Amino acid sequence: MTYKNRLDGRKNNETRQIIAKAGVIKKADGSAYFKIGKTWAYAAVYGPRELHPRFMQNPNKGIIRYSYIMMPFSGMGERIRPGPNRRAKEISMVSQKALNSVVNLEDYPNTVVDVVVELAQADAGSRCAGICAASIALADAGIPMKDMVAAVAAGIVDNTVCLDLDYEEEHYPEFAKEKVDSEHVADIPVACIPSTGEITLLQMDGIIDSTQLIDAVKLAKEKCAEIAEIQRQAVRARYEGDKK
């Protein structure tokens, strides 16, 4: 029996509730938080500014330096010991690459734009929430970028493609109320540039067919256009509130 009714009643292409706000960290050049369901990501942008050590500088354009951190109490389960860990480093790297293609730092050679993303609560889809928050923060900082980058985690639960899995869905066989056809749950984070439809982040964990992968990416891409509107509105809202 395929996964017809999601555990929390959402439609297959429906995300959890999203709340996004810009300008939340006064010290930063740009900042935002992005909440999707319980997952809650903060992002702060500092720069462009001089990059040290020198050997990391790019004489043709500025670079983005992305740091993904989970607050120790943010996970489901035991405390997360603070400090460098390999998962965080990998997420930092793919997230940075997801943002690189929209940002234009040719006017700022030898500089760095530091993006610090911290998860206050992580209930699945955390790297996508981080990218969404980072995108808003970059726009808020006035960084030249041709568009936002929206990201959402697609997934395949019991052979059904759906969007924005939460923790229970990720561990579906445990929580299933009916018999499952497939024990496998796939997690597919996707980041997309809405105006061009280009995909800038794609990862997959699980056991699926290649056709399921394409279906998942297509579904995520559609949703990203909606999420980008929410992101843009968050940037605008900082200034629009006054026009009453």
Place this chain on the structure above:
Amino acid sequence: MKEKINEMKKEEVQIKEMKKEEVQIKENKKEEFKSEGKLLVQNKTVVVPGQVLAEGFDFLPSYGTYRKGDKILANKLGLINLEGKVIKTIPMAGRYLPKKYDVIIAKVIDVGMNAWRLNINSAYNAMLISKEVGNTGGGYNSYPQKGNLSKIYKLGEYIFCKITNVSGQNLVDLSTNGPGLRKLYNGRILYVNTHKVPRIIGKKGSMVNMIKNATGAKLVVGQNGVVWIQCEPKMEAIAVKAIRKIEAESHIPGLTGRVKEFLEKETGNKITEETNEHSEEHKQSN
């Protein structure tokens, strides 16, 4: 024979019809091309990256916007500025980009043998060589001696100076050789959004002079978003609040009136047109 002629006539007619169709299609295409580009945003509204500003080929993209197919999109957070068919944005956020001839307030971060290195509130640092120190720069009448540079400008001091050059590699050269350029001390330093500086200064210095006259403050506004205030303590807080107010509300029309009202209320001083018009030539000097 007649059949052939009929056929030929038929063909002729067909060809004429085809030609008519072609012409019609071409006309249609021309119409599409000529069709009024649609403007999707109003002048002076806030736009964000990726936002579609206009459709069609009638409009031209400029600063802060770009063309993608038949649409024009924004590529920076900014305020729409329409000039005829040219759409550009005025940036609202982002660090100061050094420009030749700008007058700024810089902070000494390193003292060398022949030159100082300064922070100019931008992505890049700047250099001031000893030759470029003016007569009024440090109160010296003679050429600053090598190795004595700290006697003129020390670490951590704020200098009101001008940018003499920005190289291709974004190396910035400064000079204090000019009227009004000097070390600033006995005051308070404030960092403001560099894009709000024109509003803080106002047309011909009207806004900054209004604040000076109401509070009696000495105010120097650097184009890099650094402001120096020297003022009687009670008035200092009011001057700072006025500047923060301009920063926060610069995109809402009627700013000058609101600032005037605020200053009159807080200081109890009436601001008349006369006191306001006495704006000095140097919009930044005191």
Place this chain on the structure above:
Amino acid sequence: MNNDSQENMIRLLSEGLRQDQRAFDKFRDIEIEYGVVEMAEGSAKVKCGNTEVIAGVKLKLDKPYGDTPDQGILMVNTELTPMSNPRFEFGPPSIESIETSRVVDRGLREGHAMDVKKLCVEKGEKVWMVNVDICPVNDDGNLLDIGAIAAIAALKNTKFPEVDKDGKVNYKKKTKVSLPLLEEPLPVTVIKIGDHFLIDPTENETNVLESRITFTFRKDGKLCSVQKGGDGSLTVDEITKMVELAKKTVESNRKALDKAK
């Protein structure tokens, strides 16, 4: 820091004015929100002026320390990252974050904030370990006092998770049982600039201070921890003035903690 900034600040203070026009002995307005991170066992977000801090509590069952086999363990950690202030760097904890963590920790420990004996499940084998993490979101000074308020609020908000029959913790289900809190030790930092004493310094004020002392008070008014910082020295008279100032201020912070729910 620049001598000029310090001189200018002293000039202001001599006229009885602070840069943000607060009274010398007042905290900025404190806003406390409980339970902002529902997935954690306990949490709170505190905003004080522009300084904003989130604190979270995680519980774990573990072996007790050898010398205290019947006591639970309380650990406080502060994470100072470049998100809240670009002057913080990634890497091993800076001395600043270590001092903040240790001062809050000592206040809670010496002030007997928790009945650690009640955290014992099986003597010598299993006790509850309580981890409090203080994560600033925006730093405009006084992370110590505000972080401590967030830590206490998070502890008050904490509920034990369920433990199943095999003795394993089920983090997805919370019981209605709170932590055995006995006391709420609150630190108040007093700084000295020139001849003036200030409460709740902003970042600008912190950059020009000569000395500071953090006093931690229990609900019954007793001191349970004191920490002096800064390069300057203090006379006994000055210390007397500072402790009196701190004592007056801590009460309004307590009220803010109690009011928020």
